[in-house]
Amino acid sequence: MTHKVLLLPGDGIGPEIAAQAARLLKACQEAGLDIEVEEGLVGGSAYDVHGEPLPAETLEKAKAASAILLGAVGGPKWDKIENLAKRPEKGLLGLRKNLGLFGNLRPAMLYPQLASASSLKPELVAGLDIMIVRELTGGIYFGQPRGIEVRNGERVGFNTYIYSESEIERIGRVAFEMAQKRGKKLCSVDKANVLEVTILWREVMERLAPEYPDVELTHMYVDNAAMQLVRAPKQFDVVVTGNMFGDILSDAAAMLTGSIGMLPSASLNESGQGMYEPCHGSAPDIAGQNVANPLAMMLSVAMMLRYSLNENALAERIEAAVGSVLDDGLRTADIASEGMQTIGTDAMGDAVLAAFAKQ
Ligand SMILES: NC(=O)c1ccc[n+]([C@@H]2O[C@H](COP(=O)([O-])OP(=O)(O)OC[C@H]3O[C@@H](n4cnc5c(N)ncnc54)[C@H](O)[C@@H]3O)[C@@H](O)[C@H]2O)c1
Numbered sequence: 001m002t003h004k005v006l007l008l009p010g011d012g013i014g015p016e017i018a019a020q021a022a023r024l025l026k027a028c029q030e031a032g033l034d035i036e037v038e039e040g041l042v043g044g045s046a047y048d049v050h051g052e053p054l055p056a057e058t059l060e061k062a063k064a065a066s067a068i069l070l071g072a073v074g075g076p077k078w079d080k081i082e083n084l085a086k087r088p089e090k091g092l093l094g095l096r097k098n099l100g101l102f103g104n105l106r107p108a109m110l111y112p113q114l115a116s117a118s119s120l121k122p123e124l125v126a127g128l129d130i131m132i133v134r135e136l137t138g139g140i141y142f143g144q145p146r147g148i149e150v151r152n153g154e155r156v157g158f159n160t161y162i163y164s165e166s167e168i169e170r171i172g173r174v175a176f177e178m179a180q181k182r183g184k185k186l187c188s189v190d191k192a193n194v195l196e197v198t199i200l201w202r203e204v205m206e207r208l209a210p211e212y213p214d215v216e217l218t219h220m221y222v223d224n225a226a227m228q229l230v231r232a233p234k235q236f237d238v239v240v241t242g243n244m245f246g247d248i249l250s251d252a253a254a255m256l257t258g259s260i261g262m263l264p265s266a267s268l269n270e271s272g273q274g275m276y277e278p279c280h281g282s283a284p285d286i287a288g289q290n291v292a293n294p295l296a297m298m299l300s301v302a303m304m305l306r307y308s309l310n311e312n313a314l315a316e317r318i319e320a321a322v323g324s325v326l327d328d329g330l331r332t333a334d335i336a337s338e339g340m341q342t343i344g345t346d347a348m349g350d351a352v353l354a355a356f357a358k359q
């Protein structure tokens, strides 16, 4: 069966890194992968053309695709749009919500070659391999009511942090199953000392635990988790948490691996359809300069092959190609270190493709 893949480059460095992913998809096709690649607009680039960050046409294409690859959205050009519903970020959130992509996998894995690029001492991060499982379609990101309104003569802003038991249970199951396939340790991160919604979160995780007797479940408050991630990150195997805590902790975990430019992600729904994107944003500060690291985006292609297209061998070939490029001492500026050769986005794409061809 021919799988449809939708490529959404987005804004800022999005198109630069998406171009490298497109080349990699072509190489996979040449290696026998049966896919059809389409492109679409999302975020600020879609707003500029259609006045909407998620045009109906893009949403239709996304629904019809087996997998979506997204670069990044957003940037200062669109930050002044007053109607929040029209901001580029809403394009991304709309895709996640409309496709029911509740299960966000954010692996933070250190390539041994990059130990010196991490902001932590090499011995603290050597061998690091954490999987953050973030709930992606609920919590405070989507809770109602929300808004800014005048109360007692002054403006107040408010959001609602809400999770139902069924939402907690389904992300909990993703995390327990992930832990079963990995190191069999699951740490659930919450703020159950203060917030009722996370008291319920903790209760549901506890209720699920006996169904996964081979997994050791622990709980940690989010403030402590942030501290432990930079104190002794290797204590973690799988971490499960809600939408906002997961957003914050995954950026912190990303930096342990040397650069946020290294971190891919997968967002899955109940039928295995997935959207794949780097964890980083559109990096407006370096956009258009051919210096962005395309590896998170290229590794997102590998995650897509593994989780949506069931093509493990090709996924491993991409990951091995990235390893071999790093072995050769090639680095983009964000992961540069002494004695290594600093190259641009396109040249990094060239190097990965050449290594992929040799695998
Ligand atoms: N998934 C997404 O599309 C996504 C995620 C996060 C932020 N954003 C949006 O991106 C815009 C910028 O946000 P931000 O600055 O907070 O976060 P960011 O991730 O875009 O950038 C943070 C820092 O990391 C660097 N960086 C990020 N990706 C890199 C890469 N591939 N190679 C080298 N360096 C890289 C940037 O140059 C910047 O210094 C905002 O509009 C934000 O809403 C989008």
Ligand SMILES: CC(C)[C@H](C(=O)O)[C@@H](O)C(=O)O
Residues within 6 Å of the ligand: 074, 089, 092, 093, 247, 279, 281
């Ligand atoms: C751009 C933004 C809506 C998004 C989020 O907060 O989920 C981003 O930070 C991410 O981590 O994917």
Ligand SMILES: [Mg+2]
Residues within 6 Å of the ligand: 247, 248, 251, 279
């Ligand atoms: Mg984020």
